[in-house]
Amino acid sequence: MEVFSKFLSNTDSTVRLAIPTNALPHFESLGERDLLVRDWTQQEWNFRFSIRNIGHPRPVFTGDWARFAQAKRLQLNDLFIFTQLEDGQYRIEVYRETDFVLFGQPVVWIHVDRA
Numbered sequence: 001m002e003v004f005s006k007f008l009s010n011t012d013s014t015v016r017l018a019i020p021t022n023a024l025p026h027f028e029s030l031g032e033r034d035l036l037v038r039d040w041t042q043q044e045w046n047f048r049f050s051i052r053n054i055g056h057p058r059p060v061f062t063g064d065w066a067r068f069a070q071a072k073r074l075q076l077n078d079l080f081i082f083t084q085l086e087d088g089q090y091r092i093e094v095y096r097e098t099d100f101v102l103f104g105q106p107v108v109w110i111h112v113d114r115a
Helices: 021-028 065-071
Strands: 002-007 033-038 044-052 058-063 079-084 090-102 105-111
Touching: 002 021, 021 058, 044 065, 058 065
Parallel strands: 033 090
Antiparallel strands: 002 079, 033 044, 044 058, 079 090, 090 105
16 A cells, blocks of 8 residues: 655655655554565565654654665656565655667656666
């Protein structure tokens, strides 16, 4: 089940991921805690879920987020998708828009990974 998806901002792609407020009900019962998530390569990451209290309260992922963003070389406008599987595990995927053409057809999105 998709919990949320978003296009990354500059801050999202480097420091912390701001979670859309419409996804907050999914996390409210969890409280502040570390979430073990797997990316599309099955690598595990510990994202810290918390709510910033400075200025406008906003849910964010920190923890391994900055390391993940650097390792995957995330960029502005990459598409981030956060899902929870039926067994409760969390999965993440990131796609980047491309201008590739394959067999005469545009390949619009590709998985982001190390270059």
